[in-house]
Amino acid sequence: MTNFLQPPRLRIGEDSEEERRATWLELFYDLVFVVAISQLAHNLKEDISFSGFFGFVVLFIPVWWSWIGATFYANRFDSDDVLRRLFVGLQMLTAAAMAINIHHGLGESSPGFALAYALGRAVLVAEYVRAGIHIPSARPLTNHYAMGFAIAAFFWLISAFVPIPWRFALWTLGVIIDFATPLTGRKFQIKLLPHASHLPERFGLFTIIVLGEAIIGVVNGVSEQKWDILTVISAMFGLIIAFSFWWIYFDNLGGTPIKTARQEGRLAIANLWLYTHLPLVIGIAATGIGVEQVLLSQSKLALPDPQRWLICGSVALCLLAISILHRTGVIRYCKIRSQYRLVGAVVLLAIAIFGKGFLPIAVITIVAVVSAVQVVQDLYQSRPTTRLIDPEI
Known part of the structure; x- marks a missing residue:
């Protein structure tokens, strides 16, 4: 482990063709999603109707996108300093909170689910801001991602304080922005494509x-x-x-x-x-x-x-x-x-x-x-x- 102040480094570019494996920290991070997927499956088992499957998909999307966000960040930027480990720890806490609220995630637990997702995205935004500060060449990409994900997180945050069905309308808007952020950042991504292995x-x-x-x-x-x-x-x-x-x-x-x-x-x-x-x-x-x-x-x-x-x-x-x-x-x-x-x-x-x-x-x-x-x-x-x-x- 390196020192506390070691900045994140760009993990793609000149070394993009080198073989790279998942880190122990990434594998540890995955464990919380084993629980989240199990909770989602439990929900579907209780209601296997078309409406039950639709609810399963609705909750599955933000869980999967949370994992995607952390994975793509680690693919491009990573370090093994204390701050990076703390960020991952916080992301695991938010993912665990999502898993806890999945069981009634479209009902009484939906505010907790929304808050957990919003906080997880906020941690990811902080990581992108940190990467942009230390890696000027990546700043256009990190600023674009940080802005898009922050806006989406804001909609998820305020959704926790409005009644259903407006809460789910804000969820939909937040997911659209989350998914659109990478799609609208082509000119920033093309020089910083993910690691191919x-x-x-x-x-x-x-x-x-x-x-x-x-x-x-x-x-x-x-x-x-x-x-x-x-x-x-x-x-x-x-x-x-x-x-x-x-x-x-x-x-x-x-x-x-x-x-x-x-x-x-x-x-x-x-x-x-x-x-x-x-x-x-x-x-x-x-x-x-x-x-x-x-x-x-x-x-x-x-x-x-x-x-x-x-x-x-x-x-x-x-x-x-x-x-x-x-x-x-x-x-x-x-x-x-x-x-x-x-x-x-x-x-x-x-x-x-x-x-x-x-x-x-x-x-x-x-x-x-x-x-x-x-x-x-x-x-x-x-x-x-x-x-x-x-x-x-």
Whole structure:
């Protein structure tokens, strides 16, 4: 650890192509989001209707964006001095406060949730101001981010003191400003693009967190009832779904969109790669609850509509998001893999719409098969003979 007054330094630029890994502090910071995602999943489990899913998404967005804000700051600017550690500690406290208020986050706890989010953004603004003071070349970017995030935080702050539904109107305005701030700062970002190896690793770590909810869904679904052959088979299929998404995501993860933005100035590709991760992680987290609901419904003659829509819709959302990620040029073969993901999403949406009366085991079998087919296709396409025939497929 260095001294208290060590300023943050620019972590990109001349050393942008060097390999860089997540720090212990970043990994420790992620722990609080394990709890937040767990609380979000608990909310969805209590109400799996369309309105329940909408509420799940509404609360998920600021939680995810809080993590994104801290991650992008650490990607560009970082140090290991005492002040930086204290800032991260404060951000963890605000994230924990958000997690505490998630359970009734759209009701009686919504003022606390809004205050926690606003305070977390205020800490991030302070970090950007500090970075701008010590790194003049980054000042245009830090000033733009600090101003945009401060305005958004202000709307979240005052929302805690106004009644519903105006509170949620201010939340919407705050989220729009938060999301628009990076999008409107292209001329500031283009010379300070994120680190091409560090950022995909960080996104991968958050994906691991939400994949954990899929594993928890299997465990909870099995532990809450008596074991029988259908329960065991359904649990295996639930694990296959989670394993399939791990496979097709991490086998295709890379920093190509960021490198493309740096080399060709196509910042839209990097932004698309970033924002598409939001529906992906929402879908993965919801899939865990969907699997659990299927396991708990094994005694029923037909899987109820809400449960069928949740499992099929969540996995379809994941496949659609991964299809878009492939189109950003993450790896070679991206176009064909994108098409397979899209076809899989269409099949599952068809089951959600027309699968009324399907047994729970039938639904989870179809979802698992569609997921596994994505892995099989990746393996087939990665064969050496396939590359020899056409390396640019």
